Amino acid sequence: MKKRSSQVSLFLIFIFLSLLFYFAFQDNLLKPISRPLQNVFSPVFSAVYSGFSGITNFDSASKVKELKDENAALTEKLVDQTKLQQDNQALRDQFETVTPKSTILVPAQIVGAPGFIPGISFPETFTINVGSKDGIKAGEAVILKNNLIGRVTKVNYYLSSVLLVTNENSSFTATTMETNALGIVKGQGGGEMILDNVLLSDNLKAGDIVLTKGDVGASGAGFMPGLIVGKIVSISKNASDLFQKAKIESLVDFSKIDTVFVVNSQ
Amino acid sequence: MRILATVLLFLAFSLEITLTSIPLVFILLVAFVPFYRNNFMFFLAFLFGLLLDFFAFRDVGISSIFFVSFIFLMLLYQSKLEISTNYFVFIATFLGSFLYIFIFSFQGYIILEALTSAVFGILIFNIFKRIKNAPDKFHLSNS
Numbered sequence: 058m059k060k061r062s063s064q065v066s067l068f069l070i071f072i073f074l075s076l077l078f079y080f081a082f083q084d085n086l087l088k089p090i091s092r093p094l095q096n097v098f099s100p101v102f103s104a105v106y107s108g109f110s111g112i113t114n115f116d117s118a119s120k121v122k123e124l125k126d127e128n129a130a131l132t133e134k135l136v137d138q139t140k141l142q143q144d145n146q147a148l149r150d151q152f153e154t155v156t157p158k159s160t161i162l163v164p165a166q167i168v169g170a171p172g173f174i175p176g177i178s179f180p181e182t183f184t185i186n187v188g189s190k191d192g193i194k195a196g197e198a199v200i201l202k203n204n205l206i207g208r209v210t211k212v213n214y215y216l217s218s219v220l221l222v223t224n225e226n227s228s229f230t231a232t233t234m235e236t237n238a239l240g241i242v243k244g245q246g247g248g249e250m251i252l253d254n255v256l257l258s259d260n261l262k263a264g265d266i267v268l269t270k271g272d273v274g275a276s277g278a279g280f281m282p283g284l285i286v287g288k289i290v291s292i293s294k295n296a297s298d299l300f301q302k303a304k305i306e307s308l309v310d311f312s313k314i315d316t317v318f319v320v321n322s323q
Numbered sequence: 324m325r326i327l328a329t330v331l332l333f334l335a336f337s338l339e340i341t342l343t344s345i346p347l348v349f350i351l352l353v354a355f356v357p358f359y360r361n362n363f364m365f366f367l368a369f370l371f372g373l374l375l376d377f378f379a380f381r382d383v384g385i386s387s388i389f390f391v392s393f394i395f396l397m398l399l400y401q402s403k404l405e406i407s408t409n410y411f412v413f414i415a416t417f418l419g420s421f422l423y424i425f426i427f428s429f430q431g432y433i434i435l436e437a438l439t440s441a442v443f444g445i446l447i448f449n450i451f452k453r454i455k456n457a458p459d460k461f462h463l464s465n466s
Contacts, residue, residue, distance in 0.1 A: 067362050068395040071369045072388060078373060079384030091377055098337075098378060106341045168341060169378075173432050173439075175342040184340070184378075211380040218380045 088214070095215035099186050102168040109175060110315050138234075138283065162318040163191055165199075168216070170312070179248030180311060183207065183219040187319060193217050196278030198320040204309045205269060205284040206317050217319075221311060222286060223250050230270040231286050236260040242267065242286055242305065248312075250287065252303045261292045261303050277322025324455065325363060328355050332371055340378045346423045348375060350440050352390055353416045354447040356397050357407040358455060368394045381427065389426070393419050409445050416444030 081087050169184030187193050189212050199206040199219045207227065211218040220227055227244035231252060238259035240252040252267055267289060271282030287305040294301035328351075335347035348371050356364055372387030379386075397406060397415060404411060420440035424433050 063362065064365075064395065064398055067365045068391060071365050071391045074369065075372070075384040075387035075391065077384075078387070079382060082383035087383060094374075094377060101337060102341045102378075105337050109342055171339070171342060171344045171428075173344055173436060184380075213380070216378070216380075 092214045095188075095213055099168060099215050102184070103166055103186060106168050106170065107166075107315065110313075112176075142283070161321050162200075163187055163193065163321045165217075165317055165319055167315050167317060172312075176312065179223060179246075181221060181224045181246065182210075183221065183311075183317070185217050185219055185317060185319070186215065188213045188215045188217050190214050192321055193319055194276070194278055194321075196274070196276070197322065198278075198280045198284065199317050200284060200320060201309055201314060201317050203283075203285050204307070205280065205286050206309065206311070206314075208280070209319060219317070223248050223307065223311070229272060229280055231267050232270050233261065233289070234266040234268055236262055236265060239270065240300075240302075248307075250305050250307070252289065252305050254300045255302060257294065257296070257298070257301055259301075261289060261294070261301060263289050263292060265289045267305050273322075281320065324358070327454075328359070329367065332367060336371055336374055339375065344424075344428050345436055345440055345443070346420050346428075347443075348372075349390065349393075349419060349423050350416055350444045351447060352394060353397070353419060354412060354444050354451060356394060357412065357448065358451060360398060360401060360406075364394050364398070365391055379427075386427070389423060409448065412444050412448045413441045417441035420444075 078087070165185035165187040167183050168186045170180035171182070172178035172180045183199075183206075185199070193209060193212055195209055195212055197209045199209060205222055207219045207221040207224070209217050210220045222229075222242065222244055223246065224244045225246045227250075228241055230239065231242045232239050233252075236259065238255050238261055240255035240259075242250055243253050244250045252261075255261060265288065267286040269280040269282055269284040269286060271280060273279040273281060285308060287307040289303045290306045291304045292301065293303065332348060332351055335351050339345070339347045352364065352368055352371070355367075368390035369387045372385075372390040373383060375381075375386045376383040393415075400406065406412075406415075417437050417440065421433060421437040424436050
């Protein structure tokens with residue numbers, strides 16, 4: 058009986074302490090504790106994730122070559138687009154329009170990518186080792202060589218959480234490079250995404266590259282236009298539907314990368 | 324043994340933050356309860372719940388409340404049910420993991436993850452049972 062009453066007392070004490078921590082966290086009173094903790098554990102997480110990535114990426118040389126070749130071909134196309142952008146910029150300058158805010162790329166190492174089966178299941182979020190101390194803000198885009206990876210959703214002092222474009226909760230406007238069809242990219246989970254809400258009158262082409270339309274807000278956070286989302290692998294078009302859709306495959310294998318860049322607006 | 328339990332929980336915590344969405348910390352806590360039916364489990368549940376919330380970008384304190392409440396429920400039923408059996412550990416881990424994944428990290432594999440958690444729970448429970456009984460067996464064979 059005595060043992061039971063001591064368990065009940067301890068249970069109530071720890072519940073009370075948990076609630077205390079909960080409300081202290083809401084009022085940002087835990088910063089003196091959370092920052093040193095993050096400073097201590099961030100290298101541990103980095104070491105664990107790097108060690109695991111090193112083991113699972115041991116035999117990826119041929120895949121890397123394939124990606125490099127494809128990347129080279131795509132870069133050529135992007136060069137053409139960049140030239141068009143430069144011409145556009147020159148015209149804007151001519152008419153003295155407001156230029157976009159300058160942006161810098163903050164390199165970040167992935168220290169966490171939880172999935173059901175590590176190395177096999179597609180992760181839905183990344184944890185990166187940059188946070189508010191590096192000027193990172195929620196809503197900023199995360200990229201890798203012009204490929205869109207995701208968006209920063211939560212920020213701590215040392216760490217940030219990135220919602221991947223393949224996550225079920227991710228959606229944003231995009232356009233196809235060759236046919237200029239406009240649609241919404243929606244993550245489906247499990248490493249998959251679709252380009253939905255495309256008008257039936259627009260043309261979709263298998264193999265076409267999907268780029269972000271751009272949704273940069275007043276604070277500078279958001280996706281810049283022209284970031285590569287992926288390429289169309291299959292199209293679903295029925296005359297009886299309101300819209301057509303296409304399945305998109307990212308050019309980046311999210312389970313194999315360990316460094317990304319945050320587009321930090323100044 | 325307490326040090327071993329704490330070290331294993333730290334390892335599970337690191338793996339849960341970096342590599343897997345399976346609730347490893349919760350599985351270990353449930354598997355350890357039959358061996359530590361005392362107040363030490365409350366402290367471990369509280370501490371690792373806080374750490375998990377800090378680094379998983381959740382509201383701090385929520386996981387602690389869940390872990391402490393579940394451990395309390397298990398200890399409450401120890402006089403009515405035999406909690407040191409594979410059946411109890413399997414059911415407790417399955418139900419607790421199902422609820423935990425549903426509340427905190429639902430990604431579409433909830434039944435499969437809960438089943439996997441239950442299997443892990445039994446494995447860890449049996450391994451710990453062997454480790455704990457090993458010195459007793461040695462003593463008996465010498466006497």
